Amino acid sequence: MKPTIRAVLLCAAGIPPVTALIVVDAAYWPVSVFFMLFVLLVGGVDALLCPSARALMVTARPPGQLNVGRDGVLSLTVAFRRTGMAVAVDCLLDVNDVLTRPPLRRVIVPVNTETEFDLALRADRRGMADVEAIWLRWRGPLGLFQRSHAVQGGRIPVIPDVNLVREMEIRFNARDAMHGVKVQRQKGEGREFNALKEWRPGMDTRSIDWKQSARHRALISKEYDVERNHPVVFAFDTGHLMGEAVHGLTKLDHAINASLVLGWTCLQGGDRVGAYGFNARMGAYATPTGGRSGFVRLQGFGAELDYSVDETNFTLGLGGLLGRLDRRSLVIVFSDFVDTVTADLMIDGLRRLAGRHLVLFVTFRNVELEGVAESMPRGAKGLAGSVIAADLVQERRIVTRSLEQMGILCLETVPGEVNAALVNQYMDIKRQGLI
Missing domain, CATH: 3.40.50.410 (von Willebrand factor, type A domain)
Structure with missing residues (x-):
């Protein structure tokens, strides 16, 4: 537990008026004592009401893997036991250079209720991403004292992006499901002969079969299948x-x-x-x-x-x-x-x-x-x-x-x-x- 900026400002704000009173009349020196006791009393009450780390329950669920260049999420579940008030919790991740550090996230944890939220993860490089620590910080009701607690995040492998491939496969399988599975022949300029067809303007003249054209008295071209197994x-x-x-x-x-x-x-x-x-x-x-x-x-x-x-x-x-x-x-x-x-x-x-x-x-x-x-x-x-x-x-x-x-x-x-x-x-x- 340590004091916050608000506590420091509260102490600093009382110093000038107290000093001015003592300079005007030394008999006012007890005011400084009362001010110190007031600050200690308010700070002590805030420290007592600030939930302890033992009352914190946190569960981290990192993703099994991340695709490079794609966003992922790390799920957190946070709750406080034996507290009679809602607590604002700041969350920050300590990560290695594989991950981009996400911004500070603040969530409100209601009284005796589990709160689940996600922290964005993004990897711009492949490798092993380390979430070295998940830092949680919360304050007392007056914001004068704060506590912090760290939990281990884990290691996440970052692999090449396969989402585009999955989308292609889904479209491919959906088309087969609608129209039936059948052999797909790709027409091209391969060496596997497929069929004869009438030659049309715009087709390659090299595909014309002159012998078949003379027999049918029309221009006939050969159609080939694209070769496979290359x-x-x-x-x-x-x-x-x-x-x-x-x-x-x-x-x-x-x-x-x-x-x-x-x-x-x-x-x-x-x-x-x-x-x-x-x-x-x-x-x-x-x-x-x-x-x-x-x-x-x-x-x-x-x-x-x-x-x-x-x-x-x-x-x-x-x-x-x-x-x-x-x-x-x-x-x-x-x-x-x-x-x-x-x-x-x-x-x-x-x-x-x-x-x-x-x-x-x-x-x-x-x-x-x-x-x-x-x-x-x-x-x-x-x-x-x-x-x-x-x-x-x-x-x-x-x-x-x-x-x-x-x-x-x-x-x-x-x-x-x-x-x-x-x-x-x-x-x-x-x-x-x-x-």
Whole structure:
């Protein structure tokens, strides 16, 4: 128990008038004694009426896990025994750097009644979130003295966000429930022949079967099914550039979330998914696997990817992946670069990888840098910053064009649009039979 700011102000407020009385006439010195006794009496009554920590009953229920970038709640149940008044309780969490510290929460606990409330939790990084302590503080009825008590919160694993995948699965299952479960054929430019159909303007002229067209005296085209069972490997650059926070999450976490969405789509389409991580060294590798186990494995792999402050060694990292793939695969590389100088080794590694596999390079646009380059500069300093930003944006475009000239597919988008853009790019690849 300790005094509050109100108690200190009460004592300080009485000192000037008491001092003034004694200065005017020393006979008024008993007033100071009475004032001290009054303060002690009021403070003692408030201290006695303030509920003790032994009367407090608190139960904490932390969530089983948190999704990175998503809000969660920690539920608390608070009650005071043997109290004849409602108590205002302030609650504050002591957390590690994985969690964002929530603001102070004040609740009113009625007389002899359990009060349940939630404290918001948000993790902007993957890892193990520690709620080291839950601090509760309450005051006496006069607000002169306060007590505090701490309870243990627990540890909460923070995993990649799978909510978008769950929403996709719900929509998929709901559609099947309404219309029946049946084999879904995806039409495209694969190698598995499906049927003949009349050619229409706008269709690819390469699909025309001239022999069948002569027999039917009309243009007839061949229709193919998209091939399945292709390996799709997600390669994650976990270097320091991917640790930069964009829209509340690191680029690496945005990449992992996007891979889960696309991974689920690939598995639904009959392909197999794998994963690989690298930075200054070669990281873990998960061989492409199909079915539900493939998604569980991909989710676990993403949860275990660690952040790194090292500069990425693309020669070693991409070379190690090239040595582990024994079949032509779709390799989706999530990475980032600054300029043409730092991208030289990355371009060389991607070029060697694209010699045997289909490579899709995914990076995130630097919207702030583009904004500086396009804004009207103010003053000499603003002009210099605008010129530098424009040069960096131009160099990023040069790198992208160089990769595209090597036959590497490039996708540069903002984090909020990467999921849809990546799925659309995958569908185009499947439809054109590029793997």
